[in-house]
Amino acid sequence: MKTLLIVYHSQSGASAGLARELWRGAREEGSVDVRVMRAWDCGTLDVLEAHGLALVAPENAGALGGGMKDFLDRVFYPAIDRQLVLPYALVISAGNDGRNARAQVQRMVSGIPFTEATPPLICRGEVSEGHRRECRELGQALAAGLEMGIF
Numbered sequence: 609m610k611t612l613l614i615v616y617h618s619q620s621g622a623s624a625g626l627a628r629e630l631w632r633g634a635r636e637e638g639s640v641d642v643r644v645m646r647a648w649d650c651g652t653l654d655v656l657e658a659h660g661l662a663l664v665a666p667e668n669a670g671a672l673g674g675g676m677k678d679f680l681d682r683v684f685y686p687a688i689d690r691q692l693v694l695p696y697a698l699v700i701s702a703g704n705d706g707r708n709a710r711a712q713v714q715r716m717v718s719g720i721p722f723t724e725a726t727p728p729l730i731c732r733g734e735v736s737e738g739h740r741r742e743c744r745e746l747g748q749a750l751a752a753g754l755e756m757g758i759f
């Protein structure tokens with residue numbers, strides 16, 4: 609069975625809520641093992657066991673939220689050393705922008721390289737039902753794509 613690893617960093621709960629919706633959507637697919645971890649708790653060994661990644665984090669002060677930055681910093685060289693190429697999806701939670709955080713993630717993971725399974729999603733403003741639905745659909749699509757081997 610394939611494993612989808614959802615890694616999130618959240619300061620005030622928005623990204624955590626979006627990660628939960630990704631998890632719900634992926635679980636609906638039923639055919640993929642879905643793990644959810646806080647970025648601070650997640651390391652290279654967890655990533656090595658995954659077949660796909662979903663990253664969820666806020667933009668803070670024009671930059672990627674610190675926990676996610678720390679996670680990517682920690683796995684960067686070990687992933688390169690192991691020639692790890694994984695499909696990933698990205699969700700940024702932001703007040704009104706999110707583009708810098710998106711660019712930072714894209715820049716870092718393209719150096720490993722992880723490959724973009726789906727276009728990045730930026731959820732701006734308070735988390736809405738629309739955001740939650742988009743994340744559920746994304747989780748489901750990721751799980752289905754992993755299962756079918758299309759990424």
Ligand SMILES: Cc1cc2nc3c(=O)[nH]c(=O)nc-3n(C[C@H](O)[C@H](O)[C@H](O)COP(=O)(O)O)c2cc1C
Binds near residue numbers: 618620
């Ligand atoms: C210290 C701080 C800095 C922030 N800076 C930005 C920013 O640069 N751009 C933006 O769009 N939103 C910014 N925000 C808003 C957060 O990205 C937004 O509230 C997000 O949903 C928080 O996600 P979280 O609850 O998972 O931490 C900032 C929030 C905080 C607390």
